[in-house]
Amino acid sequence: MDIKTLTPDDNxxxxxxxxxxxxxxxxxxxxxxxxxxxxxxxIGKVVELARQTxxxxxxxxxxxxxxxxxxxxxxxxxxxxxxxAVDVEALTGTDQRLRIMRDLGVDVVLQVRYSLAFAAKxxxxxxxxxxxxxxxxxxxxxxxxxxxxxxxxxxxxxDTLAQATGVFELVVVDDRGPGEVRIPAxxxxxxxxxxxxxxxxxxxxxxxxxxxxxxxxxxxRTRAWSSTNVRYLLGHGRIKDANAILGRPHAVEGVVVHxxxxxxxxxxxxxxxxxxxxxxxxxxxxxAGWLVDLGPEESFGLASDQAGPDAAGAEEPAAKLHPYxxxxxxxxxAADSPYRWPAAISIGTxxxxxxxxxxxxxxxxxxxxxxxxxxxxxxxxxxRVEFAGFLHPMVRYDGVDQLIDALNSYVDQTRRLTA
Numbered sequence: 395m396d397i398k399t400l401t402p403d404d405n406x407x408x409x410x411x412x413x414x415x416x417x418x419x420x421x422x423x424x425x426x427x428x429x430x431x432x433x434x435x436x437i438g439k440v441v442e443l444a445r446q447t448x449x450x451x452x453x454x455x456x457x458x459x460x461x462x463x464x465x466x467x468x469x470x471x472x473x474x475x476x477x478x479a480v481d482v483e484a485l486t487g488t489d490q491r492l493r494i495m496r497d498l499g500v501d502v503v504l505q506v507r508y509s510l511a512f513a514a515k516x517x518x519x520x521x522x523x524x525x526x527x528x529x530x531x532x533x534x535x536x537x538x539x540x541x542x543x544x545x546x547x548x549x550x551x552x553d554t555l556a557q558a559t560g561v562f563e564l565v566v567v568d569d570r571g572p573g574e575v576r577i578p579a580x581x582x583x584x585x586x587x588x589x590x591x592x593x594x595x596x597x598x599x600x601x602x603x604x605x606x607x608x609x610x611x612x613x614x615r616t617r618a619w620s621s622t623n624v625r626y627l628l629g630h631g632r633i634k635d636a637n638a639i640l641g642r643p644h645a646v647e648g649v650v651v652h653x654x655x656x657x658x659x660x661x662x663x664x665x666x667x668x669x670x671x672x673x674x675x676x677x678x679x680x681x682a683g684w685l686v687d688l689g690p691e692e693s694f695g696l697a698s699d700q701a702g703p704d705a706a707g708a709e710e711p712a713a714k715l716h717p718y719x720x721x722x723x724x725x726x727x728a729a730d731s732p733y734r735w736p737a738a739i740s741i742g743t744x745x746x747x748x749x750x751x752x753x754x755x756x757x758x759x760x761x762x763x764x765x766x767x768x769x770x771x772x773x774x775x776x777x778r779v780e781f782a783g784f785l786h787p788m789v790r791y792d793g794v795d796q797l798i799d800a801l802n803s804y805v806d807q808t809r810r811l812t813a
Contacts, residue, residue, distance in 0.1 A: 487672025517547025571619030646673030
């Protein structure tokens with residue numbers, strides 16, 4: 395898979411690469427936050443059609459999320475999002491999405507740094523660029539997709555344009571999944587108060603009871619297969635329900651840093667993740683899952699799609715594509731990898747605030763359950779923490795013995811859940 399990061403200029407113009415004078419492209423467009431089953435249905439259709447027509451399977455990936463960019467602008471007098479802004483609401487980091495796209499068979503990812511100037515372009519202008527520069531002949535979108543200035547490029551509008559011009563066709567994929575769910579309008583993360591995986595509060599309700607619940611909580615209809623629903627589920631500790639939509643365990647990635655090392659004194663040394671994480675951190679609590687060592691952080695320092703001098707010292711063309719390199723992450727994440735261990739995971743909130751996000755600092759740490767009980771020295775390594783299920787809410791124990799008993803119980807439960 396090849397990749398290119400593209401930054402719009404101040405007028406929102408993008409220097410799109412010309413992929414080939416002879417080979418056309420099947421294209422989809424979006425953020426694909428979470429890469430849930432709906433996203434994979436759309437991208438799978440792109441790959442299927444591309445193989446049938448000997449075309450490029452192309453994903454135009456927007457990053458950062460448009461919602462974050464527009465929300466920041468609304469709160470800061472129309473300012474662009476700073477380059478170092480942290481998106482605590484993003485379900486998956488860019489690398490996580492790229493790995494899945496590569497595994498699905500995508501040929502090219504054009505990663506666009508979404509900006510207000512870019513957003514102001516009409517969908518007609520954008521699609522004209524896709525046809526004229528990228529070579530798009532088929533556009534694949536989800537059932538409720540929209541694009542362009544003020545999201546005027548609805549499915550109906552794009553289909554009308556496709557039929558009027560005859561230069562590309564639109565294929566719509568039903569990516570909505572098993573219907574809709576209701577989410578409270580003012581939903582905020584809320585930690586479970588009882589041990590064990592939380593259940594759907596609306597499960598088993600009659601239609602009348604569901605209407606009453608929706609009225610009481612101002613429930614709004616949301617697609618079951620949606621990033622919004624996954625975020626809501628993770629914010630309430632419902633890991634198994636979230637994983638069912640994702641089609642895989644939800645995960646966060648970060649760098650292991652030195653903590654207070656209290657776990658080591660108790661016989662449960664943990665890998666403490668630094669403040670900046672890739673992925674959405676579930677609500678506070680104790681979880682079962684896995685810890686994966688992705689390798690030293692310095693090996694992740696230079697992006698694989700970054701342009702640089704060629705062998706002769708000349709700067710590479712801005713629009714040149716580069717092979718995507720996951721730096722061995724996929725192999726390390728494999729089920730039989732020697733870099734993967736079951737782990738009891740703790741997530742908590744500090745009373746202090748983060749300068750980067752303005753929110754209370756949250757701490758994630760994982761105790762890797764090794765075969766011989768040995769401690770893993772992972773300081774400075776990038777790790778992946780995958781979630782399999784919720785075990786227990788965060789509680790304060792009266793003494794060390796009670797705490798150790800609880801930790802042993804979490805380890806036993808984790809072994810069973812990850813077996």
